Amino acid sequence: MRIFTASLATETNTFSPVPTDRASFEMAFYAAPGQHPDTPTLCSSPIVALRARAQHDGLTVIEGTATWAEPGGLVQRQTYEALRDEILDQLRATLPVDAVILGLHGAMVAQGYDDCEGDLLSRVREIVGPDVVVAAELDPHSHLTPKRVAASNILAAFLEFPHTDFYERGEHVVDLGLRAARGEIKPVISTFDCRMIQVFPTSREPMRSFVDRIKALHGKDDILSVSVIHGFMAADVPEMGTRIMIVTDDQKAKGDALAEKLGMELFALREQTAMAMVTPDQGIDRALTVHAETPQKPAVIADVWDNPGGGVPGDGTTVLRRILERGVNNVGVATIWDPLAVTFCHAAGEGAEIDLRFGGKAGPQAGEPIDARVKVLKTVAEGWQSFGRSRVTLGPSAVVRIEGTEVDIILNTNRTQTFEPDVFSNIGIDPLKKDLLLVKSTNHFYAGFAPIAAEIIYVTAPSSYPSAPRVTDYRKLNRKIWPRVENPFSEA
Numbered sequence: 001m002r003i004f005t006a007s008l009a010t011e012t013n014t015f016s017p018v019p020t021d022r023a024s025f026e027m028a029f030y031a032a033p034g035q036h037p038d039t040p041t042l043c044s045s046p047i048v049a050l051r052a053r054a055q056h057d058g059l060t061v062i063e064g065t066a067t068w069a070e071p072g073g074l075v076q077r078q079t080y081e082a083l084r085d086e087i088l089d090q091l092r093a094t095l096p097v098d099a100v101i102l103g104l105h106g107a108m109v110a111q112g113y114d115d116c117e118g119d120l121l122s123r124v125r126e127i128v129g130p131d132v133v134v135a136a137e138l139d140p141h142s143h144l145t146p147k148r149v150a151a152s153n154i155l156a157a158f159l160e161f162p163h164t165d166f167y168e169r170g171e172h173v174v175d176l177g178l179r180a181a182r183g184e185i186k187p188v189i190s191t192f193d194c195r196m197i198q199v200f201p202t203s204r205e206p207m208r209s210f211v212d213r214i215k216a217l218h219g220k221d222d223i224l225s226v227s228v229i230h231g232f233m234a235a236d237v238p239e240m241g242t243r244i245m246i247v248t249d250d251q252k253a254k255g256d257a258l259a260e261k262l263g264m265e266l267f268a269l270r271e272q273t274a275m276a277m278v279t280p281d282q283g284i285d286r287a288l289t290v291h292a293e294t295p296q297k298p299a300v301i302a303d304v305w306d307n308p309g310g311g312v313p314g315d316g317t318t319v320l321r322r323i324l325e326r327g328v329n330n331v332g333v334a335t336i337w338d339p340l341a342v343t344f345c346h347a348a349g350e351g352a353e354i355d356l357r358f359g360g361k362a363g364p365q366a367g368e369p370i371d372a373r374v375k376v377l378k379t380v381a382e383g384w385q386s387f388g389r390s391r392v393t394l395g396p397s398a399v400v401r402i403e404g405t406e407v408d409i410i411l412n413t414n415r416t417q418t419f420e421p422d423v424f425s426n427i428g429i430d431p432l433k434k435d436l437l438l439v440k441s442t443n444h445f446y447a448g449f450a451p452i453a454a455e456i457i458y459v460t461a462p463s464s465y466p467s468a469p470r471v472t473d474y475r476k477l478n479r480k481i482w483p484r485v486e487n488p489f490s491e492a
Helices: 022-028 045-057 077-094 116-128 146-151 166-181 207-217 252-268 280-293 318-325 339-348 446-452
Strands: 002-009 029-031 060-068 099-103 133-138 154-157 187-193 223-229 243-249 299-303 331-337 353-358 370-387 390-402 407-412 436-439 455-459
Touching: 002 045, 002 077, 002 166, 022 029, 022 060, 022 077, 022 390, 045 060, 045 099, 045 133, 045 166, 060 077, 077 116, 099 116, 099 166, 116 133, 116 146, 133 166, 154 166, 154 187, 154 223, 154 243, 166 223, 187 252, 207 223, 207 252, 223 252, 243 252, 280 299, 280 318, 280 436, 280 455, 299 318, 318 331, 318 370, 318 407, 318 436, 339 353, 339 370, 339 390, 339 407, 370 407, 446 455
Parallel strands: 002 060, 002 099, 099 133, 133 154, 299 436, 299 455, 331 407, 331 436
Antiparallel strands: 029 060, 187 243, 223 243, 353 370, 370 390, 390 407
């Protein structure tokens, strides 16, 4: 069999002030055909999984472009169209194929395109015709539109949040795609609109048990795949919101019924799923108490909404400023996005003491820049961190220490949220020797940091992330959803 595979992905916060252009993709990850590394990225697992299957199953796998931009604002129209057409041209040159298996995200929005993935998948379908299998892996923080469902035979999203299963779900999509191409199954997709938007971490109950039940359904009674599409509340697009997606083996009615059943069960849990969040001062108070009780481990504060993984700049200073104002010492911070400050640190060199202004540059919600005398502890041409089997670049980076303290701050060039403790250790900071760690992430950091943390504390502070969907100024949303209305099903 001949299989074409490629990956085009980013997550778009339509409220973010940070535009996304070609350079954004090339900075984060860009692999030309056949140049993908052996390790997968978050949205390119099908490529690596297909390589493994090719050796075992005797497949001919033709790899197209694979690229990912860190979450940000609207993708420049010319950038999206050029990358899309690059992949479509590669597909045309590959024909005939038995299947197209893509790694996507599902929340890409470009200038003039509310549904980039739907646009891409529908064009793939036009090229290959109705009989070729089209499959794709999605991030659950996406928008499940009718257009992309209609163009696909198989769609499946990661089940875990944090996304610790992105490679396994890539293998899952590949397996279903190959079985469908061989005629062993006839996949059909069912969906249910839960009419809500919420945060659904699987690191805590009730989502832990809900997802475990979903996993147990796979492979039974013609159920091939079950996914929870969480939705991405930072995008003003018509279909934003939570959905259940079922793939059955030619059992549409059964899939429809199961999707509705699970969807209404999830709707009933809507008030219980999100993490408890506190103010910056409450978070600092708790961190100090926890560390005093468990001094051998650092307390971890997550600045939840100043999270580059949600498309915001990640240069917010609100929580760090309160830490400094309160005289809290021995702190590690990952990260503050500030390419200009990194340039200054590299120019000054390791060991230099300089007056540095950093953070608070991208907009008023980031807070005021911090002006401080700092020592440049470390400069690197490329910082990095792990995310499962993936390697995430920080770009050129530096570590600075505020004069008179042991507050060490990682400044980076490539915007990225914090995933693993090695974001610190890779650049010379021992996270276990800090009293407090401040990270910028909603929940992806959890799997890596939970084993080393005395406690994880979620803090809500101002940012350009629209974290209150009840009052967010959505202008394109095409239906009523909770929490904007109390019961959208009765109003429907």
